[in-house]
Ligand SMILES: Nc1ncnc2c1ncn2[C@@H]1O[C@H](COP(=O)(O)OP(=O)(O)OP(=O)(O)O)[C@@H](O)[C@H]1O
């Protein structure tokens with residue numbers, strides 16, 4: 001993953017003006033770094049944050065799961081973009097690829113097959129999370145990779161004690177090291193996704209603006225409701241996130257309207273617009289905020305981060321039931 005930031009973008013990520021950045025460039029401890037001041041890399045980002053004391057406050061680890069049983073709704077594109085941007089803002093983030101297809105892993109430019117260990121080892125053989133992590137160029141962003149080797153995880157979980165709670169337990173061991181654990185779920189319903197649902201505080205459901213997706217939501221809500229009852233776990237927040245929105249098509253406008261009518265209490269204000277750069281960023285193995293920081297998709301991901309960060313004490317969509 002080759003990441004470079006231009007001056008303007010770098011200053012914006014740090015939340016400072018161009019002039020403040022120029023001043024910071026002259027600090028002896030920052031001058032010593034390779035590169036800059038025209039182009040910066042992720043190491044600069046951590047160093048500048050530290051020097052300028054612009055690190056966000058540490059917070060108890062928040063677990064966030066991107067899930068939809070329906071395939072292709074944007075779980076991976078959005079969870080990777082979201083998690084990476086949180087890290088760019090200085091939060092400590094753990095991204096967990098729960099899909100044996102390893103798409104989130106590939107989105108970040110890694111090859112799942114080159115990494116022997118996955119969440120399978122953590123859940124089934126109780127391998128420590130530390131021994132599974134993949135480092136990324138951003139020091140405050142770690143990945144638990146996935147590959148096809150974990151495709152039998154549901155079967156392997158079946159006979160185990162506490163099989164639904166294994167992920168939640170495992171994550172407790174790193175809860176003081178991260179501000180966010182972001183999970184990218186596969187489009188299926190099995191024990192792994194059950195583990196993810198039980199481990200999570202927030203459920204983020206990307207949906208497409210069509211009526212199949214709309215009807216799929218009913219099933220998802222029923223399943224989640226039953227699960228909360230049976231397993232005595234309450235999600236703190238459910239966010240429905242409309243993805244690939246193109247306002248020029250009638251069907252998209254109608255689907256949006258239906259969501260606003262029936263799911264207004266869960267629907268995020270952020271809508272992720274259709275944006276071809278998502279696919280291009282994936283093929284380059286780069287997060288969208290790095291590949292094309294000015295595109296619509298990157299803009300919408302930033303809005304999503306802002307909205308979700310603000311929600312707990314603002315006009316949140318906290319669940320009343
Ligand atoms: N906002 C968007 N605009 C345009 N294309 C998008 C957008 N979001 C996602 N895509 C594209 O849609 C396809 C499916 O996206 P993605 O893989 O993120 O979905 P998914 O829900 O993770 O799929 P799966 O269920 O297979 O895991 C990809 O080709 C991706 O590039």
Ligand SMILES: [Mg+2]
Nearest residue numbers: 075076099103
């Ligand atoms: Mg996916």
